[in-house]
Amino acid sequence: MNEKKVSIIIPVYNCEKYLDQCLMSVVNQTMDSIEIVLVNDGSTDNSQAVIDKFASKYDCITSLAQKNSGQGMARNRALDIVTGEYVMFLDGDDYIETDTVKYLYELAKKDQLDIVVYNWKKVDRSGRPLESTDHADFDEKNMDSQELIYQFLTNNQQLIEGFSWNKFIRREIFETNHIRFPLMKFEDIPTMFNVLSYVQRGKYINKNIYNYVSHNASTVHSMGKQSLEDFLSSINMVGDILDTREMKAKFENDYFVYKANQLLREFGRSFNTISASTYLTERYKQNLDQLTIGKWMKSSHYSDYKLIIKMLCYKLGLLQLLIKAYHKIKPIN
Numbered sequence: 282m283n284e285k286k287v288s289i290i291i292p293v294y295n296c297e298k299y300l301d302q303c304l305m306s307v308v309n310q311t312m313d314s315i316e317i318v319l320v321n322d323g324s325t326d327n328s329q330a331v332i333d334k335f336a337s338k339y340d341c342i343t344s345l346a347q348k349n350s351g352q353g354m355a356r357n358r359a360l361d362i363v364t365g366e367y368v369m370f371l372d373g374d375d376y377i378e379t380d381t382v383k384y385l386y387e388l389a390k391k392d393q394l395d396i397v398v399y400n401w402k403k404v405d406r407s408g409r410p411l412e413s414t415d416h417a418d419f420d421e422k423n424m425d426s427q428e429l430i431y432q433f434l435t436n437n438q439q440l441i442e443g444f445s446w447n448k449f450i451r452r453e454i455f456e457t458n459h460i461r462f463p464l465m466k467f468e469d470i471p472t473m474f475n476v477l478s479y480v481q482r483g484k485y486i487n488k489n490i491y492n493y494v495s496h497n498a499s500t501v502h503s504m505g506k507q508s509l510e511d512f513l514s515s516i517n518m519v520g521d522i523l524d525t526r527e528m529k530a531k532f533e534n535d536y537f538v539y540k541a542n543q544l545l546r547e548f549g550r551s552f553n554t555i556s557a558s559t560y561l562t563e564r565y566k567q568n569l570d571q572l573t574i575g576k577w578m579k580s581s582h583y584s585d586y587k588l589i590i591k592m593l594c595y596k597l598g599l600l601q602l603l604i605k606a607y608h609k610i611k612p613i614n
Contacts, residue, residue, distance in 0.1 A: 286314040287382050288365030288452065291373055292355035293332065294322040299374035299406075299494060300331045306376035308339050312383035317342045318359040319373075323349030328373070353462035353472075356445070360455055368452045370445040374494050381490045385449040388484070392423075396476065396483040397449040398441060401491035413489055416440055420487035429477040430528070434535040440485065441477070443470035443515075447491050454479050463518070466511040471518035478526045504551045509561055513568060516543050538588065541572045545591045545600075552604045569595060 289307050293300060307317050319332050319342060329346065336344045345358055356370065367389060371377060385397050402413035419440060424432070433441040454460065458479050462468040477483075504512065520536055523529040529536070548555065548565060555561045572592060594600035 284364040284366075285316040286366050287312065287316075287386055288359075288363035288368045289315060289317045289371055289382070290320070290356055290359040290363065290368060291317065291371045292320050292322050292352045292359075293324060293328050293373040294349070294352075294355075295324045295326045295328060296373040297324075297327040297331055300328055303371065303373050303376045304331070304335045304342075306379070307371065307382075308335065308341070309379055310377075310382045311380050312386060315341060315382055316363060316365060318363055319344050320355035320359050321346040322352065322355045323347060351464060351466070351468070353464045353468035356468075357461045360452075360461065363452065365452055367449055368455070369449050371491075372446055372493075374496070375446065376492050376494070378490045378492075384490070388486070389449060389451070392482065392484060394482050394484050395451045395454060395480045396429075397486060398429075398483065399447050399449070399486040399491065400489050401447050401493055402489040403493045403495050405495055408492070411495055414439065416485070416487045419485045422485045424480075424483045424485060426478055426480045426483075427531075429480055429483055430474070430532060431535060433474060433477060434532060434539040443467075443473050445469045445473055446493075448473065448476070450476060463515075465514060466508050467515040470515040471522060474519050475522050478522060478528065504547070504554060506554060506558055506561060509547070509551055509554060510564070512547060513544070513564060516540055517568070537572070540568075541588055541592060544569055544572070545588075545595065548595075549600070549604050552601070 291303065291307070296303070304317075304319075307315075317339075319336070321329050321332060321344070323346075332342075332344050336342045343362070345355075345362075347354065347358065360368070367386060369382070369385070385399070388394070389397055400414070400416060403411045405411055416439075429441055433443075454476055458475070460472065460475050460479075462472045516539075519539070520529070523532055523536060544565065548569065555565055574589075574592065574596070591600060594603065
């Protein structure tokens with residue numbers, strides 16, 4: 282396999298209705314020297330037929346298949362064979378703008394970047410914009426690993442998020458540092474955080490070049506038991522990475538804020554599922570009890586009044602009562 286400039290990795294699972302649009306968006310890119318690796322993660326619909334149709338027509342496509350093992354395994358299998366100088370990820374039901382790859386590659390080469398993080402918008406099935414966030418103040422902002430980690434931890438994931446699909450990454454970072462996705466849900470969070478910790482030169486682009494297709498009108502969902510367990514593990518893995526990279530002391534207060542925001546948010550969304558499981562109740566209690574008012578007072582984020590109010594309510598048992606009342610009035614799917 283000849284080395285390419287950019288590798289696009291697309292895990293596919295039961296998205297036959299959207300896969301055609303996704304693949305058209307990558308095979309019609311204005312840049313040459315790209316490879317597209319599709320990994321069918323045990324789809325039970327006609328996704329493989331769509332893959333076969335495109336693979337027979339476009340030489341740049343490599344098709345792999347596996348039993349249903351999750352996106353982490355699918356992405357890892359692709360990472361093991363791709364040759365691109367840079368790698369990017371795309372979900373099989375989303376799509377990118379036609380000039381995306383050329384734009385990102387030329388920018389990364391010009392500025393010698395290890396990573397480009399780009400903005401995105403949520404669209405409905407017809408492509409109508411539903412939601413987007415403007416980060417104009419950060420447009421074309423250069424960031425090293427320290428700044429990227431700080432923004433990841435403290436900006437409530439509004440700027441530097443845990444998604445893999447809005448990042449253009451030098452493949453060498455994965456290979457040199459032996460980075461792969463853990464085999465769990467929310468595998469993006471620790472993996473992308475690990476990648477960020479090795480970046481020397483990065484840049485944020487406030488350009489909506491990734492289209493995230495929403496399949497449900499509801500914007501808030503409760504998780505199942507396994508998802509909640511994996512979510513908690515992914516948040517703790519971020520702390521483990523800080524330890525491994527000897528960054529815990531520098532970012533201890535920032536990680537506290539990150540963990541508190543993430544766990545309290547999900548505790549509210551998925552309270553019914555958590556409270557119905559003795560195991561999950563104990564796990565979340567153990568982690569939430571670590572979030573003390575004293576630690577908050579020592580942090581540099583004492584002006585985050587929303588967080589302190591939620592923490593106080595949890596410590597006093599009021600948050601649980603408020604959540605129960607809210608769920609009765611407005612059930613969360």
